[in-house]
Amino acid sequence: MDRNVFRFRDVFCALVSTNLLIARQHIVAQIINLYIWTGCTLVIMGYIMQNFGLASNYGCFQFASIVGAVGLFEIYNAAARNIMDIDGDRTISYYLTLPARPATVLLGMVCSYAIVGLLLTILILPLGKLIFYNSFSLVQVSWIKFAITAILANVFFGIFMVAVTAHVGTISKMRNIWSRFIWPLWVLGCYQFSWAAIYQLSPCLAYFVLFNPILFVMEGMRGALLGNPDCLPWGICCAALCFFIVIGWHYAHYKMKRLLDFV
């Protein structure tokens, strides 16, 4: 049994290395794309939209949401790559015959996704500081809370990516990834507004939104970066994310087993 634990660890580390080796080929392009997208959004939300009545601190509010959602934006590409592999070369079949449990292979996918997501999350911070400069004070940032939230968020996004891959399954259904999974969770996940704002509007809707895991990423990240007192308590956000990680993992594993019929 102990021997297998070490074997699984070694296979896991080798799989993560493989995935990171592949991710390294695209990372510069990913960073450029992220900077363009985020830069444009922040300039519009932080400066231009103020002429239409948006609050002066909305840019920073939006920036904290973007930092939390960086891992979410990459899900479409990663899930699409996995689906094309499953419908095409099936390199995953090779990994599923390695001397480890299939869960090790899936965990390797989650972990490498989370590492890349975490890197992008950290790299986006200087851009926000550059654009908002004095409006975004680094003194108010709780770095420990930021690190924990970023890790939990990106692990969750990694699991979400595997679950979406398994749920969609074939290239012909790939168009569903964005419209049926990422988009509704994203826009209803308090990306552009706070949970307190929905609660003021409709408590019923606010309680319904609590089923959306993205909400806890957004509120947790805003709590960590802005120290916003209107956010949901940071500890609750982390606990909820841990809960969704466990649930999401079991779902992703179950759906992958059904899709790939592994041992």
Place this chain on the structure above:
Amino acid sequence: MNNVLLKIKNIKKRYGTKEALKGVSFDIYKGEVLGLLGVNGAGKTTLSSIIATLHPATEGDIECEGKSIYADVATYRYKIGFCPQKPNLNPALTLEQNLRLSGSYYQMTKEQIDARLAQLVDQFDLKEYLHQQANVLSGGYKQRFMIARALMHNPQLVILDEPTVGLDPHIRRQLWQQIRELKESGVTVILTTHYLDEAEQLSDRVCVLDGGLIKLIDTPDKLKADFKMNNLEDVFIALMTNDTVPADNS
């Protein structure tokens, strides 16, 4: 016989209501080349992927050296190398990276990987394409790399699922020679193939599957003698066109 490597015991596989394997049992001996033959849909690929532990059996068991492989799948997987019908080298990596990483998945040290890589590159004549990516390769080279990857960790048993399908005749012959060399080095080979001449040339025994069941299993010479035919192709056609099986094979 006491040199049984694998004992396939009443393996069944269902996909929904379709039964791909209906209870397959036979032994695989150490050091032999076993040819798995059958028409399309006979269950060859299903059986080889179950032996490779890519997919689970719905019922039945496989024993390796007396122990169920499902009791410790990881240990069993160290003993096998699987080369599926469709090449699944990682297209984002160079072929050298594919082979090196394959060694690292099996806990090989860097020195072991270097030595084994050099040996396989020489054996399969891979040097020219080592730094290329998989998508630039011809079918023949893809198959060579696939077999080399399956052999990277020195497995006792190699499962080759239609390794020569779609290849030019001279490339097929080269792969035949490499499969013979595997047998000479003591590796047990399960060879799934459509080509009867290939099975006749390479196999110590052939197992004919039909509709998810074993129709017969024996040496090519014995089958030709029993059916009073000159080659395995004629035996196969006779077997598939009528249900008569010689008495001592039934």
